[in-house]
Amino acid sequence: xxxxxxxxxxxxxxxxxxxxxxxxxxxxxxxxxxxxxxxxxxxxxxxxxxxxxxxxxxxxxxxxxxxxxxxxxxxxxxxxxxxxxxxxxxxxxxxxxxxxxxxxxxxxxxxxxxxxxxxxxxxxxxxxxxxxxxxxxxxxxxxxx
Amino acid sequence: xxxxxxxxxxxxxxxxxxxxxxxxxxxxxxxxxxxxxxxxxxxxxxxxxxxxxxxxxxxxxxxxxxxxxxxxxxxxxxxxxxxxxxxxxxxxxxxxxxxxxxxxxxxxxxxxxxxxxxxxxxxxxxxxxxxxxxxxxxxxxxxxxxxxxxxxxxxxxxxxxxxxxxxxxxxxxxxxxxxxxxxxxxxxxxxxxxxxxxxxxxxxxxxxxxxxxxxxxxxxxxxxxxxxxxxxxxxxxxxxxxxxxxxxxxxxxxxxxxxxxxxxxxxxxxxxxxxxxxxxxxxxxxxxxxxxxxxxxxxxxxxxxxxxxxxxxxxxxxxxxxxxxxxxxxxxxxxxxxxxxxxxxxxxxxxxxxxxxxxxxxxxxxxxxxxxxxxxxxxxxxxxxxxxxxxxxxxxxxxxxxxxxxxxxxxxxxxxxxxxxxxxxxxxxxxxxxxxxxxxxxxxxxxxxxxxxxxxxxxxxxxxxxxxxxxxxxxxxxxxxxxxxxxxxxxxxxxxxxxxxxxxxxxxxxxxxxxxxxxxxxxxxxxxxxxxxxxxxxxxxxxxxxxxxxxxxxxxxxxxxxxxxxxxxxxxxxxxxxxxxxxxxxxxxxxxxxxxxxxxxxxxxxxxxxxxxxxxxxxxxxxxxxxxxxxxxxxxxxxxxxxxxxxxxxxxxxxxxxxxxxxxxxxxxxxxxxxxxxxxxxxxxxxxxxxxxxxxxxxxxxxxxxxxxxxxxxxxxxxxxxxxxxxxxx
Numbered sequence: 001x002x003x004x005x006x007x008x009x010x011x012x013x014x015x016x017x018x019x020x021x022x023x024x025x026x027x028x029x030x031x032x033x034x035x036x037x038x039x040x041x042x043x044x045x046x047x048x049x050x051x052x053x054x055x056x057x058x059x060x061x062x063x064x065x066x067x068x069x070x071x072x073x074x075x076x077x078x079x080x081x082x083x084x085x086x087x088x089x090x091x092x093x094x095x096x097x098x099x100x101x102x103x104x105x106x107x108x109x110x111x112x113x114x115x116x117x118x119x120x121x122x123x124x125x126x127x128x129x130x131x132x133x134x135x136x137x138x139x140x141x142x143x144x145x
Numbered sequence: 146x147x148x149x150x151x152x153x154x155x156x157x158x159x160x161x162x163x164x165x166x167x168x169x170x171x172x173x174x175x176x177x178x179x180x181x182x183x184x185x186x187x188x189x190x191x192x193x194x195x196x197x198x199x200x201x202x203x204x205x206x207x208x209x210x211x212x213x214x215x216x217x218x219x220x221x222x223x224x225x226x227x228x229x230x231x232x233x234x235x236x237x238x239x240x241x242x243x244x245x246x247x248x249x250x251x252x253x254x255x256x257x258x259x260x261x262x263x264x265x266x267x268x269x270x271x272x273x274x275x276x277x278x279x280x281x282x283x284x285x286x287x288x289x290x291x292x293x294x295x296x297x298x299x300x301x302x303x304x305x306x307x308x309x310x311x312x313x314x315x316x317x318x319x320x321x322x323x324x325x326x327x328x329x330x331x332x333x334x335x336x337x338x339x340x341x342x343x344x345x346x347x348x349x350x351x352x353x354x355x356x357x358x359x360x361x362x363x364x365x366x367x368x369x370x371x372x373x374x375x376x377x378x379x380x381x382x383x384x385x386x387x388x389x390x391x392x393x394x395x396x397x398x399x400x401x402x403x404x405x406x407x408x409x410x411x412x413x414x415x416x417x418x419x420x421x422x423x424x425x426x427x428x429x430x431x432x433x434x435x436x437x438x439x440x441x442x443x444x445x446x447x448x449x450x451x452x453x454x455x456x457x458x459x460x461x462x463x464x465x466x467x468x469x470x471x472x473x474x475x476x477x478x479x480x481x482x483x484x485x486x487x488x489x490x491x492x493x494x495x496x497x498x499x500x501x502x503x504x505x506x507x508x509x510x511x512x513x514x515x516x517x518x519x520x521x522x523x524x525x526x527x528x529x530x531x532x533x534x535x536x537x538x539x540x541x542x543x544x545x546x547x548x549x550x551x552x553x554x555x556x557x558x559x560x561x562x563x564x565x566x567x568x569x570x571x572x573x574x575x576x577x578x579x580x581x582x583x584x585x586x587x588x589x590x591x592x593x594x595x596x597x598x599x600x601x602x603x604x605x606x607x608x609x610x611x612x613x614x615x616x617x618x619x620x621x622x623x624x625x626x627x628x629x630x631x632x633x634x635x636x637x638x639x640x641x642x643x644x645x646x647x648x649x650x651x652x653x654x655x656x657x658x659x660x661x662x663x664x665x666x667x668x669x670x671x672x673x674x675x676x677x678x679x680x681x682x683x684x685x686x687x688x689x690x691x692x693x694x695x696x697x698x699x700x701x702x703x704x705x706x707x708x709x710x711x712x713x714x715x716x717x718x719x720x721x722x723x724x725x726x727x728x729x730x731x732x733x734x735x736x737x738x739x740x741x742x743x744x745x746x747x748x749x750x751x752x753x754x755x756x757x758x759x760x761x762x763x764x765x766x767x768x769x770x771x772x773x774x775x776x777x778x779x780x781x782x783x784x785x786x787x788x789x790x791x792x793x794x795x796x797x798x799x800x801x802x803x804x805x806x807x808x809x810x811x812x813x814x815x816x817x818x819x820x821x822x823x824x825x826x827x828x829x830x831x832x833x834x835x836x837x838x839x840x841x842x843x844x845x846x847x848x849x850x851x852x853x854x855x856x857x858x859x860x861x862x863x864x865x866x867x868x869x870x871x872x873x874x875x
Binding site for chain 2: 001002003004005006007008009010011012013014015016017018019020021022024026027030033034037038040041042043044046047048049050051052053054055056057058063064065066067069070071073074075077078080081082083084086087088089090091092093095097099100101102103
């Protein structure tokens with residue numbers, strides 16, 4: 001049974017990662033849903049006992065399922081739901097802002113915007129600034145000697 | 146107030162506080178006012194008082210020169226108080242972890258203080274340099290502390306002293322701490338940050354760079370001296386570093402022109418003396434080191450304040466722009482003359498005894514040490530004489546501006562203390578003697594007195610004066626080689642390595658940043674790929690014996706296995722469809738299959754919630770799709786990604802799926818045995834007047850968690866509503 005759970009968790013997680021790497025925003029969201037499903041199943045399967053539902057009155061003699069992991073899974077489920085709903089809302093927001101739900105297309109748009117902006121202001125280069133500062137400091141030393 | 150407390154505490158024999166801090170880690174807030182704490186604490190608090198008086202006159206002028214508002218003064222004072230408090234905590238801490246906390250606090254406070262002129266980039270870079278050098282080396286110190294902790298299961302210093310024995314681990318750990326101490330005391334090769342830190346306002350330099358910040362390094366060496374003394378190699382290394390710092394600091398001080406730069410190099414060289422003496426070790430070395438710190442701090446802060454006062458009066462910051470001030474500012478000239486004499490170790494000042502003890506310790510160590518000690522003292526004599534004569538002797542220049550008396554009399558008080566110590570040395574000697582007893586871990590008899598005979602210490606002092614005078618006379622000839630030495634130091638010295646490494650790190654970070662943030666996919670990959678690699682390494686390195694157990698499947702599990710199989714198949718199937726609606730439906734299939742599995746696992750509550758959520762998900766996805774124009778989705782569905790990219794994505798997905806399987810399998814294979822765990826929960830639930838254990842756990846045992854969870858859901862829903870409701874186009 002351990003192996004069966006592990007394989008299913010692996011399948012959920014692998015499919016989730018595959019979707020996460022897609023450029024389509026909705027597939028990314030679906031990927032996250034699958035990954036959180038994988039996490040939920042892991043939680044549930046890590047229960048130390050399996051058996052009847054932990055609800056009173058229980059049948060005497062039969063094993064009772066571990067209630068702690070169930071509580072944890074419930075919390076995770078609900079939070080996962082809230083996050084996914086928010087992500088879907090954000091996807092709609094992205095569409096409204098960019099008229100696209102394709103990440104590749106959006107990055108292309110952004111790159112084009114950046115090129116437009118660079119025409120107006122020089123790019124910010126920290127490394128260049130640091131080197132300049134060092135040279136200035138040396139010049140300052142030589143001047144104050 | 147703190148000064149009074151420390152003086153009173155020292156006179157009454159000290160005391161300690163010992164409170165539990167983090168008992169599970171066996172950390173205690175252990176403070177003890179012993180001799181060493183008293184010495185450094187009185188120095189930090191006493192000179193601190195004078196510096197505050199001085200700053201109250203200096204800082205308003207400083208701000209006025211730069212056209213900044215008066216209220217910024219408060220920022221400086223706040224940082225100084227923070228510094229003072231952390232310094233006092235540092236000196237009294239008896240737990241290495243606690244000591245480390247205060248150590249870093251002093252670094253942070255000094256960063257604020259050095260970078261006080263925040264509009265000035267030079268000041269900001271200098272502050273950063275001081276912080277980087279001292280805080281990065283402090284990480285080494287933390288590593289050393291933790292190594293000691295692993296070895297002896299304690300970070301309490303008294304316990305460590307009792308149990309520590311010489312071993313390679315201890316030597317490496319102590320060496321790491323020593324490196325941090327040397328960096329803090331600006332010893333070679335970490336000396337470069339101190340001259341730069343002169344960008345700080347003068348009161349800060351007078352405080353941090355004479356009595357406090359740099360003194361913290363040698364303080365730490367004194368504090369852990371019993372551990373250092375376990376290994377002779379460490380002591381020898383200290384002697385070498387000390388002499389190297391004396392040489393480098395002394396030579397550069399001889400070449401320097403800027404007043405504060407000269408003093409900074411002098412500080413490097415003077416703490417080189419102290420490090421040397423700590424390396425010499427034994428009671429003589431400890432006594433000499435502690436007395437040296439005391440005498441030097443008094444005189445050096447007076448000299449920094451002199452430099453500030455002179456600059457305020459004349460506007461000149463370098464020796465080449467000064468001269469002949471002696472007649473115009475007689476009090477300042479006399480006071481700083483006394484301080485200079487103290488550092489140059491002339492008789493009738495406290496400084497004479499510091500060199501007497503120094504020579505005595507050096508003689509005990511060997512003739513080479515003694516010879517080098519004389520050479521170092523000669524250098525000190527030469528650059529100190531140069532400093533004073535350059536300002537106060539020679540042809541007068543323009544008349545100085547009048548300055549506040551508060552800029553002069555702290556110097557005079559310190560000079561008085563330096564001269565007083567040269568006449569009545571007993572109280573100073575007693576303070577240093579107590580500190581030395583803590584340093585060397587044995588009773589120390591510190592004898593400081595004038596002897597009018599031809600003993601070796603006196604002869605060495607005379608030799609140092611003569612040699613120093615000679616160096617001063619031939620300085621004109623030396624100026625060219627000195628300039629070359631300084632140029633080589635600036636261009637090929639450790640400072641170069643510092644800026645190169647900083648630039649390199651910056652470039653590396655930029656490159657990583659460029660790779661990581663190109664788009665969402667690279668970000669996800671940047672998290673998943675290294676994470677998976679680390680996990681895979683863990684999986685490979687874990688012993689496999691008994692790690693993976695298949696577990697048995699009984700007949701009753703058949704429905705569960707079937708549900709799980711459906712779930713796995715559906716999960717893989719989600720990746721296939723191009724159509725968005727089909728995608729959403731497959732996703733629901735996964736969810737419902739999982740809900741079935743939950744219900745078969747004996748979790749009706751989870752199954753119920755899962756069904757509800759999956760239903761809402763399906764509606765939500767479909768609803769969102771309905772919000773978007775059909776052609777956008779259709780275009781997206783028709784898009785065919787590049788073949789190589791699809792193969793790469795599939796590869797990543799398969800690898801991560803397999804690694805996850807292995808990890809989860811390994812985790813499932815090692816359940817902690819827990820007989821009757823569920824039954825215990827059942828009883829607890831009954832006590833809580835509930836029948837459904839899961840509900841009781843959520844609403845009662847972990848009620849606060851659930852409350853926070855509800856808040857999260859609420860916030861998310863508000864976000865969704867706002868996002869969907871806004872018709873505004875950005």
